[in-house]
Amino acid sequence: MTNNKKAELISETTLRYAGYRFSEGIKQIISNPRKQMGVLVILALALLCHVLTKHIFTGNPIEGPLNVGVQLLNASITLIGLLCYVLYHGTPKVAYRTHNNLSRIGFCNAAGEVPLLLREYPYRGRATFRQVDCLEFLACGIDKSIWENKKTAIEAALNVHLAKVEEIEGKQGIRLYTVPADQGLADKIIWQDTMLNTQIPVCKIALGQSLLEQVIVDLNVTPHLLIGGSTGSGKTVLLRLILMQLLQKQNVDVTIADFKGGVDFSAHWKNHPNCQMIFDRATLLTYLNYLVDELNQRKALFASKDDCNNIFDFNVNPLYTLNDTEPLHRIVFAVDEVAEVLDKTGLSKEEKEQVAQIESRIATIARLGRAFGIHLILATQRPDANILSGQIKNNIGYRVCGRADNVLSMIILDNTSAADEIPSDAQGRFIDSNGTVFQGYWFDESSVDWGTI
CATH class of the missing domain: 3.40.50.300 (P-loop containing nucleotide triphosphate hydrolases)
Incomplete structure (x- = not known):
């Protein structure tokens, strides 16, 4: 595979990952009133900037062109701020650390793409005294069997026990059920x-x-x-x-x-x-x-x-x-x-x-x-x-x-x-x-x- 092809695939995956993060961020904000307050704060600041700008340029001879330019800049900054806010809440806090740890063991596809963490949340399926977390990944074409074969290396990289590996979203994603390394099975x-x-x-x-x-x-x-x-x-x-x-x-x-x-x-x-x-x-x-x-x-x-x-x-x-x-x-x-x-x-x-x-x-x-x-x-x-x-x-x-x-x-x-x-x-x-x-x-x-x- 040529370097140009690898760069093309990585760019495509990065764009897909951004789409997933944006979608997940929207879900997180809609379901959490506290996160909705952040959106209101950004919009309130944008409105305040708009009012201040209008007040400053009132009576100024160049009010028209400059005011329009400042208002466009204000709108652009507001949109960028909202986008960053949504992406932030759509990205798991451990995403970058997880990505780096998987990179350290060379867990990647033929294009060099490392699986990207989409979601992290506690497992609520059945009662257990252990702390169980679910990690959902964009698999980047890495088959479930490869995840299972690399189980020991992944456990060492993430410092967890892998309880289960399953496919999600057809075969595009992988869900890992993980348990902290100090909460493994008892000997008896x-x-x-x-x-x-x-x-x-x-x-x-x-x-x-x-x-x-x-x-x-x-x-x-x-x-x-x-x-x-x-x-x-x-x-x-x-x-x-x-x-x-x-x-x-x-x-x-x-x-x-x-x-x-x-x-x-x-x-x-x-x-x-x-x-x-x-x-x-x-x-x-x-x-x-x-x-x-x-x-x-x-x-x-x-x-x-x-x-x-x-x-x-x-x-x-x-x-x-x-x-x-x-x-x-x-x-x-x-x-x-x-x-x-x-x-x-x-x-x-x-x-x-x-x-x-x-x-x-x-x-x-x-x-x-x-x-x-x-x-x-x-x-x-x-x-x-x-x-x-x-x-x-x-x-x-x-x-x-x-x-x-x-x-x-x-x-x-x-x-x-x-x-x-x-x-x-x-x-x-x-x-x-x-x-x-x-x-x-x-x-x-x-x-x-x-x-x-």
Whole structure:
């Protein structure tokens, strides 16, 4: 790109930015009576100058031409003053500092244009104890993915944590949700019983706290979850937190496959009336066959009803549950280490065939289970792309990963963000498939009153 072309593009962007500032300044003045007083002061001064000028030149032989010239000058100064006043109020106070800080890290487009700050305002979307500010930029053609890839550098330049990046005004603008550098995520957030949502047929699960808000998953919307993370990342703690909440809800049955013998699950889980544990492949295959049969039965049941497309529709309509003792139960099948269930390494021919059948049943549930209230929650720490087939993984809509290497992060999230953004010593820190980093709630089994679950 030639220097002349760069200068042309920079001139065009400068003109656009001035237009944005003027428009924003008008909005600010219209919405703020105190700023309107400034306009009145400028107009009052202009009127005073007009009166004084007329008084001074009254009776002067050259009154006509000179008076006209002075009045034109007065009008010009007034217009310039009003323009500067509007532009001042349309420019965020931190605009120039932000521009300089982004320039320092070389954050610019091919023409050398640095994104220009349009607006800065506090985030009012949801209750949070943190100070959250929104920064809206004229993106200058810099794509959202580039902002996300440069997240660490932008955070350092602006001395903030970036909670979220989103496009505005089509793709012309970018909005950053920022939190002061000293108000980041805590290393440990204790689960409180007040966080539990027991509403039915809603099935919402609280996972943890992001910089902006509580991270919640609704099984009516995202029926299946995949959790990844290396040893000690907090993966199993998060899995237990999810299952504990499900067991406190009405009409939810939980089954856990754990081929490690259930060492991570105390007797509370094994003795719970709505929770069963499976420790071998034969029992697991029998159970999965039952789930597929149940899925087909529910499919036929819903097809026989009017306007009933899923378990939510069925349970929320009193006509369908009028003669039943209770609504249909949601069925949750969880695996603490999916590699232990699906890995065929070192198995006999018969065992491999058994694993293939298990994998086929899980794939069927992943593909069809959402509508019929049958859910998968799979966890793994093995960085092996051959463990989870595409048919299973591609039908799991919500994925989270704790600290991990590039390989495991790619398997879970299809990118390396877990390796890039989760500190190597972090416990309970996760990033989800939407790019949201959160601290999972710490769940201590001894603090739970299992008699009430």
